[in-house]
Amino acid sequence: MNDAVHMGYRSVATHATYEKVIRKSRFIADIFAVQNEDETIAALEQVKKRHPEARHICYAYKHGVDGEVVRFSDAGEPAGTAGRPILEVLERSDLHCTLITVTRYFGGILLGAGGLVRAYASTAAGVVAAAEITRYEWHLACALTVDYSAWSRVERLLREAGYRYADVRYDVRVSCTCLVQPQALPGLTKLLQDATGGQTVIEPTPAGYHPV
Numbered sequence: 001m002n003d004a005v006h007m008g009y010r011s012v013a014t015h016a017t018y019e020k021v022i023r024k025s026r027f028i029a030d031i032f033a034v035q036n037e038d039e040t041i042a043a044l045e046q047v048k049k050r051h052p053e054a055r056h057i058c059y060a061y062k063h064g065v066d067g068e069v070v071r072f073s074d075a076g077e078p079a080g081t082a083g084r085p086i087l088e089v090l091e092r093s094d095l096h097c098t099l100i101t102v103t104r105y106f107g108g109i110l111l112g113a114g115g116l117v118r119a120y121a122s123t124a125a126g127v128v129a130a131a132e133i134t135r136y137e138w139h140l141a142c143a144l145t146v147d148y149s150a151w152s153r154v155e156r157l158l159r160e161a162g163y164r165y166a167d168v169r170y171d172v173r174v175s176c177t178c179l180v181q182p183q184a185l186p187g188l189t190k191l192l193q194d195a196t197g198g199q200t201v202i203e204p205t206p207a208g209y210h211p212v
Contacts, residue, residue: 012098059073060099082104097136136210140206142204143202
């Protein structure tokens with residue numbers, strides 16, 4: 001991969017929803033972080049299962065950092081009135097690896113082409129505003145394992161050095177997952193091994209994009 005792949009991008013931290021009613025039609029937006037085709041398909045299926053009777057589930061998405069894939073769908077609405085306006089919201093918001101769907105339940109009043117464009121765009125913008133936006137960076141997700149007697153020192157060092165850790169588990173030993181930029185792994189390894197007399201086990205996983 002070239003260096004541009006590792007520059008990072010903006011997307012949502014977690015799935016979010018937003019709903020509004022426009023002239024009796026319900027517009028329900030969902031936003032997801034998606035890094036590849038499989039995640040995109042799974043998110044679309046999730047929305048379709050929640051709205052099995054909806055006639056229009058329009059969407060736009062961008063995924064893939066090295067050779068970005070960009071697609072959108074009007075899902076039965078007049079051409080250019082739904083998918084393209086949703087995509088334009090993604091682009092204005094500078095979001096990548098992101099899917100926005102807007103589900104419409106028709107309320108009996110025709111909105112016209114201009115009204116549909118405004119409705120889909122404003123609903124998509126609403127879900128972006130409602131979501132938590134974060135930056136995704138290229139990291140290793142390292143599994144750390146230490147003795148109970150050393151955990152307080154390891155936890156303090158991780159906090160002081162600015163490393164993010166999560167999924168702390170207290171079993172026979174204490175373990176957690178720590179996000180580390182690849183170039184920082186040797187320094188972190190030395191720091192923890194020196195602090196625990198070589199008792200810290202560090203198991204890096206393949207690098208990938210993680211929220212920071």
